[in-house]
Amino acid sequence: MAIGVKVMKRPGSGVSYVRATLKGMALTFKHLLQPAVTMEYPEEKSTSEWRIATRWRGTHRMMTDEQGRSKCVACGLCPQVCPANCIKLVPGEDEDGNRYPLIYEIDEFRCVFCGYCQEVCPEEAIHVGVHYENSEYSRDRFVYDLERLSAQTHAVSTLWDPSDPRGQ
Amino acid sequence: MTDELVSVTVDGAVVQVPRGITIIEAAKHAGVLVPHYCYHPSLSSPAVCRMCLVHVEKMPKLVPACVTPVADGQVISVHAPAARKAREGVLEFLLINHPLDCPICDQAGECELQDFVFQEGQARTRYSEYAKRYNPVEDFGPDVLYVPNRCILCTRCVRFMEEMAEAPVLAVAERGDRAYIAIDPHHQLDHPWSGNVVDLCPVGSLVSRDFLHRARAWELDKSASICPGCTQGCNITIETRDEAVVRLRPRPNLEVNRHFMCDTGRLDYRWMNHGDRAEAPLVRDGDRLVAADWDAVVARLHLLVHDTTGPVVVLASGRASSESLGWLMRMLEARSTIAAMKVPIGDEAPLAGVPGLALRPERAANLAGGLMVGVRDAWADAIARVGSAGLVILHDVDLNDAEAAAIAGAGTLVHFATATDDRLPRADLILPVTMMAEEQGVYVNRDYRAQRYLPARTAPGMARPAWWAASRVWQRAGSERTVPTTTSEAFAALPAFGGLTHRDLGYGGRILDPAVVSR
Secondary structure, eight states, X not given: OOSOOOOOOOOOSSOOSHHHXXXXXXHHHHHHHSOOOXXXXXXXXXXXXXXXXXXXXXXXXXXXXXXXXXXXXXXXXXXXXXXXXXXXXXXXXXXXXXXXXXXXXXXXXXXXXXXXXXXXXXXXXXXEESOOOOOOSSGGGGEEOHHHHHHOOSOBXXXXXTTSTTOO | OXXXXXXXXXXXXXXXXXXXXXXXXXXXXXXXXXXXSSOOTTSOOOOOSOTTEEEETTOSSOEETTTOBOOTTOEEETTOHHHHHHHHHHHHHXXXXXXXXGGGOTTTXXXXXXXXXXXXXXXXXXXXXXXXXXXXXXXXXXXXXXXXXXXXXXXXXXXXXXIISOOOOEEEESOGGGOXXXXXXXXXXXXXXXXXXXXXXXXXXXXETTTTXXXXXXXXXXXXXXXXXXXXXXXXXXXXXXXXXXXXEEOOBTTTTBTOOOHHHHHXXXXXXXXXXXXXXXXXXTTEEEEOOHHHHHHHHHHHHHHOOSOEEEEEETTOOHHHHHHHHHHTTTSOEEXXXXXXXXXXXXXXXXXXXXXXXXXXXXXXXXXXXXXXXXHHHHHHHGGGOSEEEEEXXXXXXXXXXXXXXXXXXXXXXXXXXXXXXXXXXXXXXXXXXXXXXXXXXTTOEEEEEOOOSOOOTTOBOHHHHHHHHHHHTSTTOOOOSSHHHHHHTOGGGXXXXXXXXXXXXXXXXXXXHHX
16 A cells, blocks of 8 residues: 555454443542532632632732821832833822822733732832732723722732742 | 143042042043032032042042042042941931932932932931921922922022022021021012022922922933023923923033023923824815825925915014024025014023023024024014915914914915914915924024924824925925935035034034124
């Protein structure tokens, strides 16, 4: 033959699937009796074995002071340090002559969740959150304005601590 | 100071410097910046800040570089351990009462205290038991706020008002750590040049109310330019944020404006951010103006220049570049032309301490440039001739209602516009042109010093410099005419400037040859 085709000889008799099936089912039943390792998300969001890391960097949260105003003073460091250029900040001045953000918006789609904004913030105002459930029905809802950032209640990231690199 | 040179060694580098200059200036020749606060090249040196202490061999003590003249053979060490230690101590004292409000301070990013503390200060404070001194913010004048907590008492502002403005309304009040800059209670800081104290302040103690919270220093893009406000031609820097001009600051030119500019020029930038700009060329078609491309507009303008009869009236703005004015005149070289520039007249406001520096009454930056290229007629005469003119060419002028009414009734109107004018509905052609912040060009000041300015931001839409359009029209009038493609070529091609190029003008500008001027 021009293109060497090797013809295999098929087994004729003495072959059964029963043995293989029983082997497979044995494995299945063995696992039925063992404790479960999966987690029933979304009913269950953390277990004693697994929880989301405190260093997790998720969608942002703006911290507020006792009067409920954001702690941001519009210094401009977070838009400057942001590698994804996702923070829009326009500074202004309130009645008392304090500097505050007129506009503070974070585009969570552009954000790469590096956490530099939290690291650079001199007022400990902006934080990345320990949070991952961000679904929305429209894309524009992913631009978080100041009100929305301040209304977030989830925990905030501890970030990576160089003096405690393994998080112990 | 003589022409004689002495040889000094600064941090190991041997440099030849003029005899009699100070160590701080000699160090600049060697490329070494001696940290300093109270010293400023345009002001006297009181040597109060003690930041510029340097070590000089065979001198028993550290010497202040700002007041010590150099001597031949001196071996100066700016970064000797003793000098560094002294400056570290000075900075520690300054920081005892300096608030940690860099995040909300307007000066952050261009603050000399930040710079030098970062360069040679201590990382930690040893002074934490006591609260810092606190004084409330004070309103000094129309545009200047004083934040006493940030003040390091360099007294540059006091000396500027005393020596340059010769209106000594500022002084140091109290003593020791209670000292602050006080203003005469019967006066305000409203001298026409008082805005310079904000630039002089090395920290964020004197801040401009106009610029307050507008932008951070590191967000600004800076372009060298010339103030379009008056015939003085002060060198300025246009600072933009996101394509919007947010601040004008003086740029040193020792022969024109030293380190200063007046408040009128400083605060007159809002027109540069005008939003309602002409962006596409418009051609009249019956009752309507329709958008066209540049080729069509140039062809139409060529026909207008050639087919109309009667005199041509050119009405130009005092902010037009020499290139644009020169090429507009050249485009019309075959016609009899009445060309005038609108020169608003204001009050003169000299800066007493600098001879020859003043806010001039003629508020048109390029008045002399216009005279050189042939824009020589009186404005009132030109407006009076509009009615009988065959063609009126309007270049970006702020018209009052009477002038607009006169021009609206003119026969054929070509408008080189940065913004369309509703009062001129009968324009035959509207050509979108760049304004001075968007183009480069040359202004000639009252001393016939030609100075370049550079673009600070991009032009809107299809806008182009007026010289570009005018030169293309001129090209169509004859075969084998070559036209410039760059602003520098456009300048060099104008006979009024004797073949000088932009490069010949240099950074400080160049006083044009009187022979050329008279021609």
